[in-house]
Amino acid sequence: MPLLFNQDGAATTHGNNATFAEVSAASQPWLVEANQLVKRYGAHLALDHISLQVRPGEIYGLIGPDGAGKSSLLKAVAGVLAHDEGELRVFSQLINTEADSELIKDRIGLMPQGLGQNLYGDLSVEENIDYFGGLRLLSAEALRERKEALLKSTRLERFRDRPMKNLSGGMKQKLGLVCTLIHEPKLVILDEPTTGVDPVSRREFWSILSRLLQEKGITALVSTAYMDEASRFHRVSLMHEGKILASGEPARMKDLAAGCIVSTVCADAQQQMAAVQRLSQQFPQLEALGQEIRVFVDSADADTARQQVLQTLQQTPAIAQAQTEVQDAELEDVFIALLRQRVAADTNADVNVAGPVLATAADTAAVVSAARPSTQQLAIEARELSRHFGEFKAVDQVSFQVPQGEIFGLLGANGAGKSTVIKMLTGILTQSSGQGMVAGADMRTAGLQIRERIGYMSQAFSLYLDLSVLENIRLYAGIYGLSRQQTAERMDWILNMAGLRPFGHALTASLPMGLRQRLALGCALIHRPQVLFLDEPTSGVDPLGRRAFWEVLFRLSREEHVTILVTTHYMSEAEHCDHIALMYAGRVVADASPEQLKSRLEQEAGQLVEVDCADAPQALQVLQQAGFASASLFGPKLHVLLKDLEADSQGVRASLQAFDVSAIKPRRLSMEDVFVHIVTSLEQQDAQHQDTQHQKGST
Template identity: 75%
Template sequence: MNAVNTDKPLDAQVADSARPVVDVNNLMKRYGDSIAMDGISLQVQAGEIYGLIGPDGAGKSSLLKVVAGVLAHDAGDLRVFDCLIDSEKSSELVKDRIGLMPQGLGQNLYGDLSVEENIDYFGGLRLLSKQELSSRKEALLRSTRLDKFRDRPMKNLSGGMKQKLGLVCTLIHEPKLVILDEPTTGVDPVSRREFWSILARLLKEKGITALVSTAYMDEASRFHRVSLMHAGKVLASGDPEQIKALAVGTIVSTTCVQMAQQVDAVKLLSQHFPQMEVLGQEMRMFVDQADPVVATKELMQCLDGIPQQHSEVLEPELEDVFIALLRQKHLDNADQKKARQPAEVSASQRHPDQGLAIEAENLSRTFGAFKAVDQVSFRVPQGEIFGLLGANGAGKSTVIKMLTGILSQTSGKGNVAGADVRTSGRQIRERIGYMSQAFSLYLDLSVLENIRLYAGIYGLTRKETAARMDWILDMAGLRPFGKALTGSLPMGLRQRLALGCALIHRPQVLFLDEPTSGVDPIGRRAFWDVLFQLSREENVTILVTTHYMSEAEHCDHIALMYAGRVVADASPEKLKENVEAEAGKLVEIQTPDPQAALDLLQADGYTSAALFGPRIHVLLLDPEADSAKISEMLKPLGTLKIAPKKLSMEDVFVHIVTRLEAQDAQNVQAKGGRP
C-alpha cells in the first residue's frame, strides 16, 4: 500500500495529512492479572518525533508493539494512518508503512552477518529492487558513517554502531512511521547524541514520523511532544516546556560552608521537602512554591542557622517535574518511603579514617593482543563517593574486577582497604561489598531468605544476622515485603535488596557496577539517598560506575576512562570548569528551522553544536561576540533566541570523548590509515 493515494482529489489528500498518523483512544492491555496499559490515549501528528517517557513497567513497550501491529490490544480504539486496527488483517494493511526497531542492542540484527549483509537481508525482506536497495543503502551508510565498516560482522560492533545499523535496517524501506523502543538504552552519551542527530536529519529529509520510547528523562528535549507514563497510565502529554509548567515549584540549590554540617542540613531539609537530592556537596530541593525569592527564604529558615556557601535558583528539569507529578497524585510509594527510616548511626558503626581506601597504580590488563586497561591510576580517600565513567568497552568493569580480586592484573598495583589485591584476596573480600551489573540475587527466594543466605556466606552469627536484617529491611524500605519472592519486586526494590546484601557484613569499601540500570527515577533517587548516608554517616567508601550522566553529579570525584585509560580525574565542578575554559560557555538556541540552523553552524566551524529536539546546544568561547555572529548568520531563518545553559556532565563527557576520538582519527590518518 502506498503512503499517499494519488487517485484521491488534492483536498482529500490535504485532509489525510492533517489527520494524526497514530490515534490512540483508551487502549487497554492485560497480561494475566497485570495491567500493562490502563486507558492510554494520545495522538502522534505527521512529521514529529513523539516520545514515550517512563520507567520499566510503565507500558511503553506494550503500546509500541500494539501500534506496530505485533501485539493485540484488549479494549479501546487504535487508528494508524487513519486505518482502524482491530484485527490481524487490518494491521497488515499498514505494516509496509511502518519500521519497528525493538528494545535491546542489535536485537533486530544478525551477529554473524556483516553490516552490509544485514542491510541487504532487510532490503530483501521489504522486496526492494536492486537499484532501490543500492541507492538507499549507500545514502544511509554515509549518513550514519558506517560505510567504512560495511564488511565488519555485526557482533563485533560497539553498542552505538549496532544501534545505528539497526536504524539503517529499520529505515531501508523508507517507512512513513518509525517505531523505536528505547533505542539508546545501554549506549554511551557520545553515541546517544550522534544517534539522535542522525535520526532527526533522516526524518526531516524523508518526511518520516517517529514514535520513540526512552527511560532517560533527559532525552525529553529531543522530542517535539511527549507523554509521561507510569504504571500503564499517561500522567501528562504535551511539548516538554508545557509539561514542565504542570508542576508548580522551584528548584533551590545550596551548599554548606562546612561540609561536616552537610548531614545535619540534609536531615533538617528532608523533614520539610520530600523531594530533595544530594549531588556531591550540593543539596537540591524542589520547593512547592512558584516565587523563587519566597522559595529560597523558606529553605533558609529550615536550615536553622547552618551557614551556606552558595545558593541559587534553577529551572526544574523534566525528571523533577515527573517526580513532583507522581507525588502530587500520591503515586510515589509514600508508604514505602515512610517505612525506610534507617536508625541513627552510632560512633562505633562509623569506619575510621585510615587514609586511602582504594589506590590503583598503573593497573593494566590485557586479553591476548587486546589491552582492556592501560596504566590506570587513581586514589580514593575513605568515605568518598568516587565515580568511574566511560563508554561501553572503556575498561570500567575490568578495573573493578581487578580491584575486587575477581580478575588478576597483568601489571601494576592495587590496594583496597589496606590490602594488596594481588596477595590478600581473602582479606579484601571480607572488607568490601560488591554489586555486579547482572542482578546477583536469587529470584525464587524470598527477601528474608536472600538476606540469610548472604549472612551465612559472610559467617555472621545468628544475633548479627538478626540485627543486620533489621537494618537492611529499614534501609531498603523492604519491611512490608520480607516474605515476598525477590522476582516479584519492582527493579528499584530489587536493587536496594542487592545493595543491602552487599552491605550485610559492614564492608569498609563498596563497589557498584551500573547499580541503577533499569531503575525508575524515584527508585534511583532513593538508592542514592542510601549511598549518601553510607558515605557521610558510616564513612563507607563507594566506587560506582553508571551510564546515567545525571548520576555522575552525585559523586565527590570522577575518573573518566577512554580506551582503557583514565583521561580526566577531578570533581564534577572542576571538570565543568575545565571544559568551559577549553571550549567555552554552553548556550541554547531556539529557531523556527533547527536542522537548517544546525547545518549552518557546523559548516561555520561550531563543531560542538548538537540538536535537542526543536533547540540547539553549542559551546561558545566568546559568548557575546559569537552570539552576535550567530544571530546575523541565522537571521534569514526567522525569529531567534539565544540563552545561556548550565553545563551538564553529559556535555563534559561528550566534549572530552569527542576530542579524543578526533585525535585518534588524526593519528590513524598520519600513520597512513593504520590504527
C-alpha cells in the first residue's frame, strides 16, 4: 500500500482508494485526479490501480525505475493513451473517450521523453517556435509577444537562427520547453525533460520552469530519472512496477525508511574491497563512491548505526581502524530501502536491491585475462590532444593520465569535447595534433592486437534492437573472433552479470533501458579488454539500474584492474570515480580527485549552506542582486556558498527579511556543486571577454 503524509507531516498508510484530502487544506478542486487507474499492454500491467491527485499551481514529480509506469501515467493524463479501468479527471473533466480528451487538449502542453523529440531538426529555433504557435492557432501579435518573452527567459535570443539539430542538449530542452509553453497551457506534462543534459543546463532548466510556472500560474506533472531533482518538486510519488510505493513532500519522504547512512573512507583499493566484502554480509544496501563506502543501516539512530558498522569492520584487522561519519539519507537511499523492504516482505527473505543482478568476484574474474599489468602502469595517456573541424576547436590540447585499474571520469557540459576525446583515444577519429596512447600504443598506428585490448560503449546505442539478447552476444563474439567455447563462457558471464538469464530469447527492444545498457556493457567486455571506454553509459537509466551498473564497474576496477574511462552527466556517478578531468570548451580546466575538487571549491568559494525561506524563486533573485552570485534554487529552498559562514549568514538574513528565513544550515558539497561553480565561472569569464571585444570593435 502507498505511504502518504498527513497534514502534520506524519507518514500514514492507505489502500489504493486513498485520496490526498488529509495532506491539503486547499478547497479548490484537484487539477488532476486519478482513482484506481489501470493500463495493460497484453498481459503486462503497466498501471496497477494508481490513485493520485495534483493540486493547481504545483510541480508534482513521478520517480521510479524503467518500466515503473511513469510514462504511461503521463500519457493517460495528456489524453494520448487510453486507460483500461478506473477513473481519470483532468480539469474536472472525466476522461473516458478520445472526444473527452479533445475538450482539454488546448489547456495541456506535452513534452515527450528524449532530447528535442518534439522538435524539428532542420528548422531553426525561431521556425520551431513559429510552427508550434501556428499549430496552437495563436494570432501573429500573441505569438510575437510570447516568443520574445520566452526567448529572453531561456537565453535563446542569440540562437534564434540556429538549426535545432546544431543545439546542445540543454539548449534543445529549453527550446522544447518554449514550444510546449507557447500557448500558455494550464497544465504542462514533462517526461524526463533533463535526461542527457549537463548539470548547469539542468539547474537552469528547473529555474526557468519554476519561474515561468509561478508567473503564469501553470501546473506541472513531471517524471525524472534524477532522484536529486525530486527536491525541486512540491510533492512526489515513488513508483515501482505500476504501483505507487509512497507519496508526499520530498523533505518528509526521507522519514519513510527508518535508518541512516554511515560513511567510511578507506585508505586504498585493497582495504576498500575488504571492507565491501565484510559489510555486504551484514548490510544489504551499500555503495562504493571512489574510496568512500556508504552503508544504509536500517532502523537505527546515528550512534547505534556507527557502532554497528564499526563492529563489522573490526572483524577484519586491515580495516579495524576505519574512520566513519554518519550522514542523513538522501531520497535515492530511501527509495531503494523502501523497495528492498517491500521485496523482502513479499519473499520473507533479505534482498540486496541496490545490486540485485551483480556479478560475484568469481564471475567477474572470467571477464579478463589472467595476466594483468601492474596497477602503476599507465593505461591511457593524452598528450596535448587536439581535434579541429575546420576552424572549430572541438578538443584543444587536452592532456591527462590514467593508471591501470583506475576509474577515470571525463566530465563536461554538452559540447565540451568529451566524446571527441574518446573517439580519438579509441582510434575512431584521428587527432589534428598531439598523441593519444592506450595500453602503451599510439592509437593512430595501433594494430588489431591493440584494438582487441579495449572495449567501447558509445553514447549512441550500440546494440541491434531487432535481435534477441543471445543473438546480440553471439554477434559481438563473432566480431572479436571468439571460439565456440569462449563464446559459451562469455555468454554465461554476461547473462549473470547483467541479470539477463530470464531474458535470453527476448528481443533487445523489449528490455528496459537499464537492462539494455548492462547488455551493451557485457558485449563491450566480451573479449576481455584491459581498458574500457564508456560514453554516458547510464543516460536515461533509473537509479536502481545505475547502482547495479556501477557495482559491476567497481568490481572490474578493484578486483581485476580493468581501467575505465567514463563520461557522465549524473554528478552522483562522478563520486564513484578515482580521478576526474573536467572539460570546458574543448579544454581540461580541472584535474583532480573528487575530494580534492571539493576541498578546492570550499577554499575558494566557502561553505555551502541551505536557506529555508518563503517564496524561494523570488528570494533567489533578491539574494543574487544582493551580491550572493552563487545562490541557486534547490527545490523549495536555496543553496549558496558563503566565505564567512557567520557574517555572510547574517547578510543573507538581512537581504531576505521579507521572505521569512526559518533556517540556514550547512550542507556537504557535492560534485554537482563543483561542476556548476567551475563551469558557471568560466561562462561568466567568456561573456565578459565577448563584451569587451564587442566594445573594442564598436569603438
